[in-house]
Amino acid sequence: MKRANDFRLSKLARVVLYPQDFLGNQMVYATISQRAGGLSIGINMAPDQKCNFDCVYCQVKRDEAHAGRHVDIKVMSRELVQLLAIVQMGKLSEVNGFSHVPPELLQLKDVALSGEGEPTLCPNFHGVVQELLRIRANPQFHKFKLVLITNATGLSLKTVRDGLALFEATDEVWAKLDAGTQEYLELVNRSRAPLAQVLANIGTLASTRPVVIQSLFCAIGGRGPDEHEIGEYGDRLRELVLSGAQIDRVQIYSITRDPGKPGFCSHLPLAVLSTIARRVRVKTGLKVEVY
Numbered sequence: 001m002k003r004a005n006d007f008r009l010s011k012l013a014r015v016v017l018y019p020q021d022f023l024g025n026q027m028v029y030a031t032i033s034q035r036a037g038g039l040s041i042g043i044n045m046a047p048d049q050k051c052n053f054d055c056v057y058c059q060v061k062r063d064e065a066h067a068g069r070h071v072d073i074k075v076m077s078r079e080l081v082q083l084l085a086i087v088q089m090g091k092l093s094e095v096n097g098f099s100h101v102p103p104e105l106l107q108l109k110d111v112a113l114s115g116e117g118e119p120t121l122c123p124n125f126h127g128v129v130q131e132l133l134r135i136r137a138n139p140q141f142h143k144f145k146l147v148l149i150t151n152a153t154g155l156s157l158k159t160v161r162d163g164l165a166l167f168e169a170t171d172e173v174w175a176k177l178d179a180g181t182q183e184y185l186e187l188v189n190r191s192r193a194p195l196a197q198v199l200a201n202i203g204t205l206a207s208t209r210p211v212v213i214q215s216l217f218c219a220i221g222g223r224g225p226d227e228h229e230i231g232e233y234g235d236r237l238r239e240l241v242l243s244g245a246q247i248d249r250v251q252i253y254s255i256t257r258d259p260g261k262p263g264f265c266s267h268l269p270l271a272v273l274s275t276i277a278r279r280v281r282v283k284t285g286l287k288v289e290v291y
């Protein structure tokens with residue numbers, strides 16, 4: 001069932017301010033997120049825009065000028081503390097881009113490890129999480145939830161495992177799974193990363209804590225995923241469930257913003273997404289949300 005706020009959220013989903021557009025920040029930005037259900041503060045874990053996927057729908061306009069940039073934990077920490085204070089004082093509506101957002105949507109839902117590339121490729125992932133937990137422990141701020149938004153390829157890296165070991169039960173990992181076959185992964189994510197590795201990483205993490213699966217389906221060259229691909233996608237989820245993976249929910253959605261590169265992918269209608277969701281529910285018994 002859609003939340004009451006979804007209509008407004010779908011209109012507001014474009015309120016995305018990247019660090020460079022937001023208070024002169026380098027690492028921390030704010031967004032109204034449909035899937036978060038309101039305000040999400042983003043930590044840009046990839047100022048270098050590094051990613052091992054090249055998704056057809058990616059919004060990041062990659063620019064060589066970003067090469068070599070890294071997460072400066074001191075800067076990140078200062079910017080996050082400043083933004084948390086603004087949110088807590090109810091002053092976010094005074095910041096450019098947020099004046100039209102209803103006050104109830106300016107309540108903080110989460111702090112997301114996300115950004116302009118793949119967060120698990122951040123060499124100091126563990127150090128960033130440690131600093132976020134230090135800030136969270138400050139009684140000056142309301143306790144916030146952490147969410148890692150990842151393509152799952154780096155979940156097995158030591159610094160990531162060490163960071164995730166510090167997550168509490170209420171924190172979440174949202175792992176991308178856009179394909180049920182290697183062929184479709186290479187088409188939509190434009191990566192040679194093995195699907196088997198992505199699934200193994202999700203399965204390993206989900207054996208220790210619940211994981212949220214995020215799946216974006218779009219039309220590529222005018223065609224959405226075919227029956228066979230949707231069946232295979234459902235089979236991969238079913239295999240995860242049967243292997244003991246704890247999957248809290250599956251989020252199915254399509255493109256809501258313009259891709260960074262003008263391209264050949266486009267939005268899929270809600271009816272198509274709902275059909276995919278229904279098939280996954282039947283096949284896996286999982287809770288599936290459509291956005």
Ligand code: SF4
Binds near residue numbers: 053116118
């Ligand atoms: S995984 Fe995320 S950052 Fe990487 S290309 Fe895909 S959408 Fe862009």
